[in-house]
Structure formats: structure tokens, C-alpha cells
Amino acid sequence: MVDVFSGRVLVSKDGRSVDPEEALQNKVVGLYFSAGWCSPCRDFTPVLCDFYTELLEETQPPAPFEVVFISSDHSAEEMEGYMHAMHGDWLALPFHDPYKHDLKKKYNITAIPKLVIVKQTGEVITDKGRKQIRDKGLSCFRNWLEAADIFQNFST
Numbered sequence: 001m002v003d004v005f006s007g008r009v010l011v012s013k014d015g016r017s018v019d020p021e022e023a024l025q026n027k028v029v030g031l032y033f034s035a036g037w038c039s040p041c042r043d044f045t046p047v048l049c050d051f052y053t054e055l056l057e058e059t060q061p062p063a064p065f066e067v068v069f070i071s072s073d074h075s076a077e078e079m080e081g082y083m084h085a086m087h088g089d090w091l092a093l094p095f096h097d098p099y100k101h102d103l104k105k106k107y108n109i110t111a112i113p114k115l116v117i118v119k120q121t122g123e124v125i126t127d128k129g130r131k132q133i134r135d136k137g138l139s140c141f142r143n144w145l146e147a148a149d150i151f152q153n154f155s156t
Contacts, residue, residue: 012091033116036086037074048067080095106122
């Protein structure tokens with residue numbers, strides 16, 4: 001993820017600045033393109049929240065997984081409200097960072113919500129993360145982990 005977020009800063013749900021190199025190292029990363037005004041997004045976000053919580057808080061060791069929210073909200077206030085109301089304890093690209101447009105173009109985002117699962121290099125494992133979580137639940141993570149070439153003693 002060094003390549004994807006090099007020179008950028010991410011923010012946590014509580015507003016702290018986070019170094020992406022440190023936070024995303026050796027993890028499967030879900031790029032979550034979403035917005036609070038989007039009804040399908042509000043429908044899927046709690047599902048993603050549960051998935052994230054189960055992987056990180058209910059497995060030992062925690063799964064090597066992180067979500068980075070890329071907002072399509074209309075304002076920084078809307079984004080912040082959506083994060084506080086519905087999001088898990090994951091990271092976000094700051095609202096005013098114009099890089100979100102580059103990411104949407106790079107990952108061919110034409111509609112939201114979209115959960116793109118990527119390797120450390122930024123290479124796409126699947127752009128159907130949302131469907132896979134809905135259809136397979138936690139079991140889809142093992143496939144992502146294998147595809148990501150991250151070797152860790154992890155079991156679901």
C-alpha cells in the first residue's frame with residue numbers, strides 16, 4: 001500500500017492522522033467507496049462493520065485486514081457524520097484530499113457502494129468485495145488473504 005498512499009495521510013474515525021505505510025503494512029486492504037447520502041451504502045456499511053469487527057476483534061491474532069474509506073459525501077461534515085454514525089474503526093482518506101478522484105479513476109469506480117479488495121501493491125484482488133461479503137461472509141477473507149500473498153498464521 002506504500003505505492004497507493006505514498007506521501008498521503010489517512011485519518012481514523014476519531015480524527016487522528018495515521019501514517020498509511022504503518023497502518024496498512026502486510027494487510028489485505030478494502031478500499032470502500034461510499035457516502036452517507038447513498039441508501040445502498042447505508043444498507044451495506046453495517047454489514048461491512050460486522051465483518052470488520054469479527055475479523056479484527058473476534059479472531060486471535062487479529063486478521064491482517066484494513067478498510068480505507070474514500071468518501072463521495074457532499075461535505076467534510078457529511079463525511080464525518082457518516083463515519084461517526086455508521087462506520088467501523090477503520091481509516092479514511094481526508095475529505096479534501098483530491099487524490100480520491102485519482103483512486104476512483106484508477107479502480108474504475110462508476111457507482112457506489114464499491115468495496116475493492118487490494119494487495120499491498122494496490123493490485124486488485126476483487127472489485128466485488130461487497131457481493132462476496134454478502135454471499136460468503138467471513139470465508140471470503142481466506143481467499144483474499146491467499147491472493148494477497150500475505151503469509152500469516154490466520155484462521156477463521
